[in-house]
Amino acid sequence: MSPQPLRVALIEEPASPPATALGYVDAADEDENENGATLQVARCLARAGHQVDVFTRRDDPDAPAVVDVRPGLRRLHMTAGPARCVTKQALLAHLPEFSRSMQRLFARSVRYDVVHANGLLSGLAALRLKEGFGMPLVMSLDVRRPPAQDAETFASERIDIERRLVAHADRLVAECAHDKAELMRLYRAPPRAIATVPRGVDTDELAPASRSEARRTLGLADDEFVVLQLGRLAPGKGIDNVIRAIAQLPSAARVRLLVVGGASRAPDERATPEIARLRRLAAQCGVASRITFVGRRRRAELAALYNACDVFVTTPWHQALGITALEAMACGTPVVGSAVGGIASSVVDGVTGYLVAPHDPDALAERLAHLRAHPELARALGRAGLRRVRSRFSLERVAEALIDIYEAVRWRAHEAHQAHDRHRLRLVGRAGGRAQEAHA
Structure with a gap:
């Protein structure tokens, strides 16, 4: 367990049309449905004593603004476009509003130690939070290139977004060795910037039976x-x-x-x-x-x-x-x-x-x-x-690996802030010395 509890802002990939509408199995499709896995890992982080807020886009007009899932874990619904499921292409147009909703909340709330974005669109929103609040960004990014018949309608925009995310994230998370290799091949991400953390399985929910x-x-x-x-x-x-x-x-x-x-x-x-x-x-x-x-x-x-x-x-x-x-x-x-x-x-x-x-x-x-x-x-x-x-x-193993990553980026951000403060004090000191010499 971390020696000091972390405050984690976990941004969930805004849902496009429900997986079931596209022919998926509920929460079991291996390509698209990230949301259930995100919440499961968040529960493990909360059980380990950390404070986790999961941010997602409001797609149900009846959903409350804040849901207390369990002690240490909240789910927050951000207003961004209509309160219903929309296509990924439409989501891209609503992202600025999604980001602004989060920025307003961040400006009023306690500072988070790390922002962890899961998925392309979540990463784009998280970049604006990193720029505005200086919080370290951990980015889980799937850069697989689907076949032509499955390609998204915003494929060209996707490449530009991915390039920005790889360049500005404090830590990249790949789910397997192939994903890490793709990040290195497609975007020249340095190996030391990538941590491999697999998708977790709830071994209480799925276990051997008769x-x-x-x-x-x-x-x-x-x-x-x-x-x-x-x-x-x-x-x-x-x-x-x-x-x-x-x-x-x-x-x-x-x-x-x-x-x-x-x-x-x-x-x-x-x-x-x-x-x-x-x-x-x-x-x-x-x-x-x-x-x-x-x-x-x-x-x-x-x-x-x-x-x-x-x-x-x-x-x-x-x-x-x-x-x-x-x-x-x-x-x-x-x-x-x-x-x-x-x-x-x-x-x-x-x-x-x-x-x-x-x-x-x-x-x-x-x-x-x-x-x-x-x-x-x-x-x-x-x-x-x-x-x-x-x-x-197991979800517990995944949570442990993520906590190690969060601690590392938090420490590096702390060191960077201290170095910046020391540099600023040196500049102030030099300016004061020159002022005294001029006065003499």
Whole structure:
């Protein structure tokens, strides 16, 4: 624990349209939904004795200005544009008002020791606070470049903003080794300016449980080999890859693929067109009867899904945070994932699961068949994954790492202020000496 409690201003990335409206699983998408994770880490910081204020944009007209979440933790809603969810492009236009709302509050409140911004738009607001109040800035920045079809409408502005954030942040936080390498490659960020802190998992909320009970809850047969795919339903998520791999498993095998996600609780092809495309692919591959589209599920329902399956699969084409892989590991479930981004840092190949190339259904099918044939091995991989999450990826571990970063930037800011004061006093002294000489 820090020897002296910290006052932390944690700026949460303003929400664009809800994740569920875009086909995400509530609070479980590995690319977009940061808000739940931000609040979870803030709770850990507050439990450690620090005062944390989480700032976010008001997107609900009925939300109170201040919410006391728990002792030491408040959530503050800043007025910036209409009190509803808007697109990221629209959010960019409302950021000046968001920043002004925070500046007015900062001018009236106790000084914070550090400002920690999560995400691009939050960072832009935090820069103005750093400039106006001189507080050190810690910046968590995702600089992954999505495929062309997923690129944001303000992609060119994003690069300019990221360049400013990298140049002016007192400390950059990367979630995995790949993210650190991207910060260095794209923006020439010095390695010493970057700390690697992974996304944390709530190991109380997600933990091993009885597989039989989880299957009874979900209506699954005990003798099926269940594969789980959970997250956003989009072409780049590689669900095609999983369907093609399932098609290569023996036709006599009792295999069930659960595809969880979408814009509605019941799988709806109109609300989530990707479901229709994947169903056509499953029919072409002759495995439509083996695949169940579950629809969107609440966060409270995820533990049962992770515990019910024999293996969790996530094979996106491009860089991903890998949070769903960690969540599965927290439940003692082995993972087969793409060797990309955070997944490559989360899954230890041959120890907690397996890594495969993103576009290789043959390799994926081979790993699934091997785990199906060797259930003891699958359980051993799951136990190793559980140990890895608890030792390196728990929310408590993440909070400890962040506290170390906050202490370091606070100390450097204190030293810089003292050096500035000493320099100013020397200048005053010299000016006084010259005045005395002139008077003599």
